[in-house]
Amino acid sequence: MAAKDTPLFPRVALLGIGLIGSSLSHAMRRHGLAGEIAIQTRRSETLEKARELNLGDHYTSDPAAAVEDADLVIFCVPVGANKAVAELVGPALKPGATVTDVGSCKRVVINDIGPFLPDGVHLVPAHPVAGTEYSGPESGFAELFEGRWAILTPEPDTDADAIEKVAEFWRRVGSDVEIMDADHHDQVLAITSHLPHLIAYTIVDTATELGGDLQKEVIKFSASGFRDFTRIAASDPVMWRDVFLNNREAVLDILGRFTEDLTALRRAIRRGDGDMLHDTFARTRDVRRGVIDAKQA
Amino acid sequence: MAAKDTPLFPRVALLGIGLIGSSLSHAMRRHGLAGEIAIQTRRSETLEKARELNLGDHYTSDPAAAVEDADLVIFCVPVGANKAVAELVGPALKPGATVTDVGSCKRVVINDIGPFLPDGVHLVPAHPVAGTEYSGPESGFAELFEGRWAILTPEPDTDADAIEKVAEFWRRVGSDVEIMDADHHDQVLAITSHLPHLIAYTIVDTATELGGDLQKEVIKFSASGFRDFTRIAASDPVMWRDVFLNNREAVLDILGRFTEDLTALRRAIRRGDGDMLHDTFARTRDVRRGVIDAKQA
Numbered sequence: 001m002a003a004k005d006t007p008l009f010p011r012v013a014l015l016g017i018g019l020i021g022s023s024l025s026h027a028m029r030r031h032g033l034a035g036e037i038a039i040q041t042r043r044s045e046t047l048e049k050a051r052e053l054n055l056g057d058h059y060t061s062d063p064a065a066a067v068e069d070a071d072l073v074i075f076c077v078p079v080g081a082n083k084a085v086a087e088l089v090g091p092a093l094k095p096g097a098t099v100t101d102v103g104s105c106k107r108v109v110i111n112d113i114g115p116f117l118p119d120g121v122h123l124v125p126a127h128p129v130a131g132t133e134y135s136g137p138e139s140g141f142a143e144l145f146e147g148r149w150a151i152l153t154p155e156p157d158t159d160a161d162a163i164e165k166v167a168e169f170w171r172r173v174g175s176d177v178e179i180m181d182a183d184h185h186d187q188v189l190a191i192t193s194h195l196p197h198l199i200a201y202t203i204v205d206t207a208t209e210l211g212g213d214l215q216k217e218v219i220k221f222s223a224s225g226f227r228d229f230t231r232i233a234a235s236d237p238v239m240w241r242d243v244f245l246n247n248r249e250a251v252l253d254i255l256g257r258f259t260e261d262l263t264a265l266r267r268a269i270r271r272g273d274g275d276m277l278h279d280t281f282a283r284t285r286d287v288r289r290g291v292i293d294a295k296q297a
Numbered sequence: 298m299a300a301k302d303t304p305l306f307p308r309v310a311l312l313g314i315g316l317i318g319s320s321l322s323h324a325m326r327r328h329g330l331a332g333e334i335a336i337q338t339r340r341s342e343t344l345e346k347a348r349e350l351n352l353g354d355h356y357t358s359d360p361a362a363a364v365e366d367a368d369l370v371i372f373c374v375p376v377g378a379n380k381a382v383a384e385l386v387g388p389a390l391k392p393g394a395t396v397t398d399v400g401s402c403k404r405v406v407i408n409d410i411g412p413f414l415p416d417g418v419h420l421v422p423a424h425p426v427a428g429t430e431y432s433g434p435e436s437g438f439a440e441l442f443e444g445r446w447a448i449l450t451p452e453p454d455t456d457a458d459a460i461e462k463v464a465e466f467w468r469r470v471g472s473d474v475e476i477m478d479a480d481h482h483d484q485v486l487a488i489t490s491h492l493p494h495l496i497a498y499t500i501v502d503t504a505t506e507l508g509g510d511l512q513k514e515v516i517k518f519s520a521s522g523f524r525d526f527t528r529i530a531a532s533d534p535v536m537w538r539d540v541f542l543n544n545r546e547a548v549l550d551i552l553g554r555f556t557e558d559l560t561a562l563r564r565a566i567r568r569g570d571g572d573m574l575h576d577t578f579a580r581t582r583d584v585r586r587g588v589i590d591a592k593q594a
Contacts, residue, residue: 080571129518129520129521133585148520149517149518149520151518178517187511188511188514188515188518189518189521191503191504191507191511191515191523192504192515192518192519192521192522192523193518193521193522193523194522195500195503196500196521196522196523196525196526197522198559198562199496199500199559200522201562201577201578201581202555202558202559202562203492203493203496203555204581204584204585205558205577205580205581206488206492206551206554206555206558207488207489207584208580208581208583208584209554209558210488214484214485214488217485218485218488218489219584219587219588219591219593220446220591220593221426221446221448221485221486221489221490221593222489222588222591222593223426223445223446223593224426224486224489224490224493225489225490225491225493225494225497225529226488226489226490226493227588227593228493228525228528228529229493230581230584230585230588231525231585232522232525233578233581233582233584233585234581234582234584234585234586235578237574237575237578237579237582238575240574240578241571241574241575241578242571244566244574245566245569245571245574248566248567248569251566252563252566252567254503255559255563255566257503257506258499258500258503259556259559259563261499261502261503261506262495262496262499262552262556265495265498265499266549266552266556269541269542269545269548269549269552270545270549272542272545274377274538274539274542277534277537277538277541277542278534278535278538280498280502281498281530281532281534281537281538282534283502283505284498284501284502284505284527284530284531285530285531285534286505287501287504287505287516287527287530287531288430288501288527288528288530288531289531290516291516291519291524291527294516294517294519296516296517296518296519296520296524
């Protein structure tokens with residue numbers, strides 16, 4: 001068999017099979033990245049659904065059984081569940097195996113998973129900056145990672161070959177790979193992702209509290225701006241609860257700055273300070289230009 | 298000539314020729330709604346641009362000259378400019394003419410334009426809930442209003458025929474017409490449009506204040522949520538300054554509620570109250586379902 005047909009990892013274990021785990025299964029199959037795929041999830045209905053969708057070669061509710069003999073273990077559970085799962089799988093990991101994950105906060109992953117890994121097992125945390133507002137194994141699709149960022153946050157002493165192999169894995173599913181420090185990742189994502197989600201959840205919740213008729217009209221005329229927020233605010237509640245609990249400091253810091261800025265605009269509205277409003281609104285246009293230039297629009 | 302070929306209005310005057318005015322010109326031409334179109338704008342470069350784009354049949358920088366003999370006069374200037382323009386055109390309006398506008402706040406339009414209209418001229422304020430992040434006459438296109446709402450907010454004593462004709466005008470450019478009280482409009486739009494824009498401007502401005510390297514990374518990883526806000530925050534600064542200055546009470550009211558709700562979530566994050574976060578995030582999913590069911594997604 002030609003080298004190019006050899007899978008990148010003979011055996012991959014997916015711990016958790018929601019939107020991301022399922023999409024990884026589809027993508028690994030399409031690109032021939034795994035010799036075989038073991039799928040583990042706690043709830044029997046979800047495991048059954050994964051089996052119906054033919055997402056793997058082995059199915060189990062036992063994390064330790066799933067990682068046995070696995071060359072790559074991918075944690076795809078909500079960030080808050082990593083620690084308990086790591087404790088279960090640690091002793092069952094194959095020497096030389098690589099462990100990665102897909103969580104939106106990275107320092108906590110190192111803190112929660114790292115201590116349970118035996119010597120010789122490599123931890124290369126990863127964050128695919130990709131997702132949809134849908135959840136569950138039936139929502140996954142192979143193209144989810146194409147053209148999106150995969151951010152790796154290994155510690156400085158991590159095995160270089162393990163890092164390169166995980167980077168290659170993400171490149172093969174179509175992502176652009178970036179390597180950065182875990183704390184820096186958490187700070188950047190607090191701004192680009194966590195704060196926007198918190199704001200979207202809040203504004204939709206504010207509208208939800210309005211009386212019945214008014215709420216109906218808000219939905220009816222949602223295309224005027226509100227609609228975009230409802231899409232973001234439909235993301236998985238468990239995943240996002242865990243994000244905010246596990247990137248607390250960075251989120252509270254940027255939220256503090258946001259609140260200050262909002263208070264200043266509110267004051268300008270109350271005082272009728274049109275110049276201040278205009279200057280702010282003109283400034284933010286340039287950021288959009290940057291987003292377009294960076295081909296992220 | 299068959300009745301169906303008779304234009305709805307023999308002569309239409311567009312006061313202001315930005316994104317909306319230009320799109321109205323394209324749409325009127327496509328659907329044969331105007332016998333002739335007079336275009337007025339203050340700045341000579343913009344007037345020249347409109348002429349290059351062949352948006353009208355007559356061009357002038359004088360509002361009074363533009364409305365002479367016009368059957369329909371459409372104010373397409375920023376809301377804050379209505380009053381000064383109304384004062385100029387009032388004495389030149391043809392008896393029996395209909396005046397409408399395209400502003401995002403409606404009570405202020407009635408207050409600012411109404412007093413300058415002679416008896417027998419009908420005011421039917423309108424708000425096409427449509428737009429893009431682009432501005433200027435070159436950004437207009439005929440399809441902008443298709444499938445979007447046009448909200449009319451006439452006072453109770455307004456001539457029924459004038460209302461019906463303006464409604465027909467919007468239906469012919471492809472919009473769904475809704476008639477509501479001006480104050481109610483301002484309350485609903487404060488929630489669905491004005492607050493979302495204010496929040497988006499704020500969050501993008503907060504990111505703008507960050508140091509150079511961090512700002513570059515925020516743009517690089519903007520697809521994780523931030524991107525959607527930059528699009529909204531690239532809207533026309535003059536238009537939005539005027540919206541906030543002219544719908545102040547409704548905006549401050551909903552902003553107060555939003556701030557309370559955000560403070561509650563911030564407290565939950567600080568205290569590590571996962572149940573409160575989860576409950577909020579689960580609740581907002583249902584609103585998205587409503588948006589999808591209302592075919593506004």
